[in-house]
Amino acid sequence: MSTRLKLVSALPTLPEAVLEVQGLSKIFRVNQTTFHALEDISFQAGTGELICVLGPSGCGKSTLLKILSGFIPPSAGQITLNDLPVSRPGPDRCVVFQEDALFPWLTVAENIAFGLKGRGLSSQLMRQETERFLSLVNLEAFCDYLPREISGGMKQRVALARVLILNPKVLLMDEPFAALDAQTREEMQNFLLTLWKKLSHTILFVTHDVTEAVTLADRILVMEKNPGRIRHDITVILKRPRMRETDAFHHHCKHLYAMLRTEKAG
Numbered sequence: 524m525s526t527r528l529k530l531v532s533a534l535p536t537l538p539e540a541v542l543e544v545q546g547l548s549k550i551f552r553v554n555q556t557t558f559h560a561l562e563d564i565s566f567q568a569g570t571g572e573l574i575c576v577l578g579p580s581g582c583g584k585s586t587l588l589k590i591l592s593g594f595i596p597p598s599a600g601q602i603t604l605n606d607l608p609v610s611r612p613g614p615d616r617c618v619v620f621q622e623d624a625l626f627p628w629l630t631v632a633e634n635i636a637f638g639l640k641g642r643g644l645s646s647q648l649m650r651q652e653t654e655r656f657l658s659l660v661n662l663e664a665f666c667d668y669l670p671r672e673i674s675g676g677m678k679q680r681v682a683l684a685r686v687l688i689l690n691p692k693v694l695l696m697d698e699p700f701a702a703l704d705a706q707t708r709e710e711m712q713n714f715l716l717t718l719w720k721k722l723s724h725t726i727l728f729v730t731h732d733v734t735e736a737v738t739l740a741d742r743i744l745v746m747e748k749n750p751g752r753i754r755h756d757i758t759v760i761l762k763r764p765r766m767r768e769t770d771a772f773h774h775h776c777k778h779l780y781a782m783l784r785t786e787k788a789g
């Protein structure tokens with residue numbers, strides 16, 4: 524037994540696989556024609572990994588996230604989360620979209636607290652949790668504001684808080700910062716990294732922005748289209764915090780641009 528333990532501890536510590544996707548395909552049928560949106564997608568995501576899915580418009584990134592969240596079924600393949608099959612939406616997998624539809628008639632605090640309703644928590648615990656997540660996204664001062672009274676970046680922080688409060692195992696993000704201006708977008712990327720360091724969720728982050736992917740990811744799944752497939756699975760070896768103006772950062776970006784261009788030409 525002791526020998527075995529020694530052997531195990533001598534191995535590099537690989538993150539335990541939380542999410543396993545095996546042979547996933549999606550065929551859409553529209554007006555009697557079939558379209559292979561995704562073909563034979565397989566990958567694993569480990570505990571606390573931040574994986575970016577990068578690819579051109581139409582390569583099936585959103586379709587992949589919709590299947591992983593359980594909103595639409597795959598045509599073939601399996602998904603498991605901690606060895607349990609995924610087939611419908613659940614609080615263990617939460618999604619943040621590009622322009623998250625907050626409830627316009629609820630305040631910031633009420634939007635964040637919304638998902639806790641019906642979970643049998645006391646009102647005191649609900650209040651405590653809401654305050655904790657308001658503070659985590661630095662919005663305590665705006666708790667009574669309505670969504671129309673806050674900025675785009677703040678809205679996305681509310682959107683993040685209201686899914687993080689549910690304590691999901693996997694956070695699925697579909698171009699969540701794409702509608703923001705360049706500076707706010709960079710601030711939100713840094714903000715997400717700070718949150719991720721604190722909470723260590725497994726994150727699957729969809730983007731078609733190379734700089735965003737290199738800023739955020741441990742790994743980048745590079746997709747190609749027609750049909751949507753994973754062409755490369757790249758580990759980003761840059762140390763954190765990543766400085767966007769360094770040669771090493773630019774080198775990573777150039778490498779990825781070249782890959783995306785090859786996909787297009789092919």
Ligand SMILES: Nc1ncnc2c1ncn2[C@@H]1O[C@H](COP(=O)(O)OP(=O)(O)OP(=O)(O)O)[C@@H](O)[C@H]1O
Pocket residue numbers: 551552553558560578579580581582583584585586587731
């Ligand atoms: N419900 C649907 N019915 C038919 N075809 C669909 C459906 N949803 C998506 N598609 C098709 O599947 C392909 C992939 O779409 P998807 O939205 O997943 O791409 P994407 O990579 O997210 O693109 P973008 O970067 O523009 O958001 C597209 O060609 C799209 O037209």
Ligand SMILES: [Mg+2]
Pocket residue numbers: 584585586697
């Ligand atoms: Mg999309």
